[in-house]
Amino acid sequence: MTATSSKPAVSVNGTSYQWPKRPVVVVCIDGGDPAYLRQFLQEGAIPNIARFMKEGFSVVADGTVPSFTCPNNMSIITGTPASKHGISGNFYLDTRTGEAVVMTGPELLRGDTIITRFAEAGAKVVSITAKDKLRKQLGKNLDVSKGHVSFSSEFASKCTLKENGIENVLGFVGAPQPDMYSMELSLFVLDAGIKLLEQSHRDIMYLSLTDWVQHKYAPHESEARRFYQEIDKRFGRLVELGAIVALTADHGMNDKSDANGKPKVIWLQDILDRKFGKGDTKVICPITDAFVAHHGALGGFVRVWCRGKATPQQIIEEIRGLPGLESVLDKETACKVHDLPPDREGDVVVISTADVCVGASEADHDLSGLEGHRLRTHGGVSEAKVPFILSAPLNDSYKLKAGAATLKSYQIFDFAINGVAH
Numbered sequence: 001m002t003a004t005s006s007k008p009a010v011s012v013n014g015t016s017y018q019w020p021k022r023p024v025v026v027v028c029i030d031g032g033d034p035a036y037l038r039q040f041l042q043e044g045a046i047p048n049i050a051r052f053m054k055e056g057f058s059v060v061a062d063g064t065v066p067s068f069t070c071p072n073n074m075s076i077i078t079g080t081p082a083s084k085h086g087i088s089g090n091f092y093l094d095t096r097t098g099e100a101v102v103m104t105g106p107e108l109l110r111g112d113t114i115i116t117r118f119a120e121a122g123a124k125v126v127s128i129t130a131k132d133k134l135r136k137q138l139g140k141n142l143d144v145s146k147g148h149v150s151f152s153s154e155f156a157s158k159c160t161l162k163e164n165g166i167e168n169v170l171g172f173v174g175a176p177q178p179d180m181y182s183m184e185l186s187l188f189v190l191d192a193g194i195k196l197l198e199q200s201h202r203d204i205m206y207l208s209l210t211d212w213v214q215h216k217y218a219p220h221e222s223e224a225r226r227f228y229q230e231i232d233k234r235f236g237r238l239v240e241l242g243a244i245v246a247l248t249a250d251h252g253m254n255d256k257s258d259a260n261g262k263p264k265v266i267w268l269q270d271i272l273d274r275k276f277g278k279g280d281t282k283v284i285c286p287i288t289d290a291f292v293a294h295h296g297a298l299g300g301f302v303r304v305w306c307r308g309k310a311t312p313q314q315i316i317e318e319i320r321g322l323p324g325l326e327s328v329l330d331k332e333t334a335c336k337v338h339d340l341p342p343d344r345e346g347d348v349v350v351i352s353t354a355d356v357c358v359g360a361s362e363a364d365h366d367l368s369g370l371e372g373h374r375l376r377t378h379g380g381v382s383e384a385k386v387p388f389i390l391s392a393p394l395n396d397s398y399k400l401k402a403g404a405a406t407l408k409s410y411q412i413f414d415f416a417i418n419g420v421a422h
């Protein structure tokens with residue numbers, strides 16, 4: 001292992017990170033609701049995670065609200081809340097054009113990523129994500145020509161040295177191109193991380209999985225168990241290779257169907273259109289991305305923009321108290337309560353309860369991709385509790401820090417780098 005202990009600390013977005021003496025691997029188990037861990041710990045199905053929790057450190061932390069993939073991955077990789085990094089959803093409304101804008105461009109991410117600042121300081125870093133939509137933001141300003149690696153398993157077969165810092169990835173990992181809707185898409189991310197660590201020393205790795213399994217299978221279902229057994233084995237291997245392994249999730253997951261398996265949805269745009277007229281308000285579902293088959297673009301958090309006569313106050317009065325809604329907030333309150341960037345916030349924020357989701361117009365959501373499965377999704381406060389697990393115990397000062405307040409998932413790099421004995 002490289003003797004790197006004498007290198008100076010690296011400052012990123014106001015937090016100082018010491019130079020890690022052992023490889024630090026942070027894994028985002030997409031959709032990794034604490035309920036899955038409870039189930040499989042009880043069954044004894046995940047011995048490596050069980051050992052981390054016993055010998056290392058484990059709490060349930062607060063993720064970023066809205067509890068969606070992009071905002072939380074960016075919180076983790078920058079070590080900051082959404083109010084700082086600016087990525088508060090997968091989509092927001094450009095009020096000048098009235099168009100929904102996808103928020104995955106690196107130019108929309110404010111501040112630096114932890115891996116890029118370490119790379120600039122001379123560390124060897126790796127970022128691998130399941131879905132390509134996250135890759136560019138995670139790799140913002142990362143110069144892959146300097147021996148760093150940044151790619152997605154979605155496009156593993158298309159990697160080039162110029163774009164990704166690695167090529168022939170399928171041959172390197174020894175696996176076929178995984179399907180977009182499969183658990184293999186996530187396992188490939190971990191297998192690639194393991195291969196890279198076997199090949200040479202890496203200081204920091206970020207491995208971000210996909211939540212296809214959790215959208216489709218509840219904790220009691222055998223496919224969910226199989227997935228957790230597979231990822232558990234790989235976490236064990238990473239520790240064998242000398243890494244500090246840190247596990248968190250971008251969000252949890254809740255079942256939002258009724259007893260007959262029918263999704264429980266509040267069609268908010270339809271309600272507002274009936275009251276205020278078509279075109280007067282615009283509901284944006286920030287969970288939307290190019291791959292919505294497993295959730296039909298339905299989540300627990302939507303934004304409403306006023307485009308005509310209706311005022312935020314009138315909208316709030318119309319919908320507050322509807323069964324299935326947990327909170328209806330004006331922009332200022334939403335930004336304050338959930339630490340969100342005001343310039344990308346809607347005029348009204350609507351959050352559903354754990355068992356209900358919110359959509360726009362019924363006609364605009366295609367639920368055929370559920371193929372008879374119950375709707376499981378996320379986005380609200382009820383899906384913002386996530387695991388926060390380290391494979392090694394905390395040092396004394398971080399024990400105090402952990403005891404002082406509920407941890408945020410965006411502190412995971414801080415704890416994995418500064419909080420354990422390396």
Ligand SMILES: [Zn+2]
Pocket residue numbers: 030031068069070211250251
């Ligand atoms: Zn996710």
